[in-house]
Amino acid sequence: CCLGNRVHRARNMWLTILCSLLTLRSVSAQELFFGNCPSVQPISGFNITRYLGKWYEQQKYFAVFELGLKCVTAEYAATGINSVSVNNGGQYYFFNLPSTAVGRAVLIPSPDNKAQLAVGFGPFTPSQPNYNVIDTDYTSYTIVYSCSPVWFFNLQYLWILTRDxxxxxxxxxxxxxxxxxxxxxxxxxxxxxxxxCT
Structure with a gap:
């Protein structure tokens, strides 16, 4: 009897974890990996002013919110000190209809001015960084990455964006x-x- 209850509870726990991971995978639009996050740091001495402007998405990890989209772009404009508007755009493959998502990004303060931002597309902006610039020359390319630990797994997203x-x-x-x-x-x-692209 007791053994049966323990097995039942363990099965329910693993089902809950699995459902949570699948939900996070679909909502966060990130790639799921086993184990800890890689030790990857954002660049230091980040110049947010030079980073502003339009970027074209070249490669990415799977993102459910980009399903059926081509010609994906991201455009950043200053709205205040260390605050940026985010305008993501694209075209649907079918009918070439436009897609836009407008949000806000805030540079998270750090002693060495790391390129870590909190980006949100709803009424609230996250307090923790979820947009880390791990490499850029500002004029031709940028690489954006983030990783969040979840139980025995981690969720990652990755983009290669370019000016052209x-x-x-x-x-x-x-x-x-x-x-x-x-x-x-x-x-x-x-x-x-x-x-x-139009």
């Missing part, structure tokens, strides 16, 4: 090599279609 819609393939290879050197899995990166 048509980014050279050899330069993209260099960006992927940089990501891999930081211990981040590049095998799950998918290419964003930036062809025939």
């Amino acid at each position: 819609r048509n980014y050279p393939g050899n330069s993209l290879v260099e960006r992927r090599q940089k990501i891999s050197s930081l211990g981040i899995d590049i095998s799950r990166l998918s290419v964003t279609d930036q062809i025939n």
Whole structure:
């Protein structure tokens, strides 16, 4: 009797964990990995003013909110000290209808001015960073990453954004090599279609 109850409780616990992970996976639109987050730090000495402007998405981890989208862009504009408006856009493959998502980003203060921001698209902006710039030259590319631990797993998202819609393939290879050197899995990166955009 007692053994049966323990088995039942253990099964229910694992079902709850699994359902929670699946829910987080779909809501957060991130890739699920086993184990701890890689030790990846945002760059220091971040210049948010130079970072503003339009970026074109070249590669990314799967994101459910981008399903059916091509020509994905992100545009950042200053709204105050260390505060930025976020305007994400794209086109649906079918009918070429536009898609937009407007949000807000806040640079999280740090002694060495790390490139860690909290981005939100609802009425509230998160208090913890969920947008970390791990490499950028401001003028041609940026790599954005985040990882959150969940039980025995972690949820990661990753984007390669560029200033030009048509980014050279050899330069993209260099960006992927940089990501891999930081211990981040590049095998799950998918290419964003930036062809025939209006």
